[in-house]
Amino acid sequence: MTLTHLNARGEAHMVDVADKQETRREATASGRIRMRPETLALLAEGGLPKGDVLATARIAGIQAAKRTHELIPLCHALALSKVTVDFELDEIESCVDVTATCRLNGRTGVEMEALTAVSVACLTLYDMCKAVDKAMTIDAVQLEAKRGGRSGDFSRDTAPGLSIPTTPDAASAPTQAVDTKTTVSKADSEPSIRVRFLAELRERLGHESLTLPVSALAEADIQGVKRALRDHQEQYAMLDEPRILIACNQTLASDDTRVEPGDEVAFFPPVTGG
Amino acid sequence: MAWEVRVQESPFDVGVEQARWFGNRHDIGAVVSFTGLVRDFNERPDVQALTLEHFPGMTEKALTDIARAAGERWQLEGVGIIHRIGRLAPGDAIVLVSAASAHRRDAFEACDFVMDYLKTRAPFWKKEHTASGDYWVSERQSDRNDADRWERQ
Known part of the structure; x- marks a missing residue:
């Protein structure tokens, strides 16, 4: 196993993907933002001062996925064919679960795009709600699954577990x-x-x-x-x-x-x- | 008794806060305010800056409890507490405690009490940045002794 973003001298370099074959690539990432129950209630009612929180965060996540290459130094610019960002309000845990899926036919994986979409959607949720709750935390931003490409498929559900699942x-x-x-x-x-x-x-x-x-x-x-x-x-x-x-x-x-x-x-x- | 506690990054102006808290009251005869400043020496010399961290939620609760405890112990008309967080430089004001009462003794003692309890019970942590590196500031036995004085009375 090697780090593909480092060359033989250990320097950062962008991987040349010109000769790789185009395949269908898909990645799903998730994360969540925890907040006070009152904040979640306001979010659900649409009672927050900055307006429609989820719609704004969804657009932010989609935009962010498209601009991942501007943020992460060695990422390629990709023509994504699909980006979805979904939210689930969890009243028991008092958090919003964010899921993003990115897809394209291409030569590189799209997990960084999905992770960026989740991160920026969470940050936008924070921005939209911070007037009423500054103690919100963004948690567990992680890759759930990816398909396609030489490194093979990955699914978090089938990854090896711990003796105690902290x-x-x-x-x-x-x-x-x-x-x-x-x-x-x-x-x-x-x-x-x-x-x-x-x-x-x-x-x-x-x-x-x-x-x-x-x-x-x-x-x-x-x-x-x-x-x-x-x-x-x-x-x-x-x-x-x-x-x-x-x-x-x-x-x-x-x-x-x-x-x-x-x-x-x-x-x-x-x-x-x- | 009225009280206000605030945890904020921005600087404060003692005069403005004092006027806001107690300015339009004519039953107050004494306001005692303590302002804590960042020193340029502590466990090591040449402190260039410090970073203050708190525990959002619990810190505000602890400060409120301390203000209330002061109100139960002395005849107070009001208590105001502001504590700053984030990165501060030597000379910056870090904390403000104001106690207001009809007569000065209550305000003096309450202000002293609030500071002693704040230093030993409110969740804040200082990390100092010096020419020779960064470190978390250790608790001081003298602060604990100061707070213990009030338990014995």
């Missing part, structure tokens, strides 16, 4: 990307706890958040959350340092605080404001 939510988790091929849809349909890491702790762990299925917990409390994480990866042992503070649903908590599906558990170092 799902780092953020695209800000490159160090985790390798060992997290579990499906988000799986994590979404299962009752789960959202775990966040803040400030220094986020930097030491290399990622900001993850989703932990309740089924991975031996005990439904903070201690159980810590243990499940530590069993998954040794680096989470640092959550047991006595200086680390814990909040459950934004209220300070301790090891024996109970957790329920849908709860948000945050770990952070001692505070240093003022």
Whole structure:
């Protein structure tokens, strides 16, 4: 396996695709933006100050797919034959799920176009809703499936899984990307706890958040959350340092605080404001 | 007691905020305001800038709880708290706490109390950028001792 965007000297180069045969290429990517339930309700009613949020985000996603080559340095400019961007409002998880599919007959894959469409649609949703909710987070931007091309077909559903399916939510988790091929849809349909890491702790762990299925917990409390994480990866042992503070649903908590599906558990170092 | 807490990137003007919070009240005899500034030395010399991070939602809640606790403890007419986030340079104002009361003692003590609790209970984290690298600022025992004073009284 080699990185095709690096030449023999390790320098970035654009892959010459002139001699590749044209085949039908298709890719689907997904992502989601989490928001407060009140924001989601306003979005559903069309009550947000900037107008029709979903229509605007859809156009933004389609435009972005067409302009991917202007954003990602070594991407080719492609004449896409089809771009769709779809939204699903999830009231239980309080988020909007975004899916984008791109297709063309050509010589290069279209996964970057689908991922860009999802990213920009999510960013546009943020822009359209930020007047009422600045704490929204964009999560789990990922390739769901691709078809065609030499590297073959890919489907997230058939990718190898983990012993416990923690799902780092953020695209800000490159160090985790390798060992997290579990499906988000799986994590979404299962009752789960959202775990966040803040400030220094986020930097030491290399990622900001993850989703932990309740089924991975031996005990439904903070201690159980810590243990499940530590069993998954040794680096989470640092959550047991006595200086680390814990909040459950934004209220300070301790090891024996109970957790329920849908709860948000945050770990952070001692505070240093003022 | 009226209170307002704000977490913002933009700078603030103490005079403007104080007038907005307490300007049209004639029952207030004292306003004590504390402004915290970014120093150019801390754990290391030559601090060039610092970046402040918070926990959206929880930070505002913690500040509100602190303002309310002050209101329960002293005779206050109002408390205003502004804390800035993002990148700040030495000399920049980082935090403003104003306490207003009929008589000065309540305002003085409440302002002191709010700052002590803010430093030990409100989720903010500082990362300092210096000539010799970036680091997260450690908590200080002296801040904890300061906050503990109020528990003993």
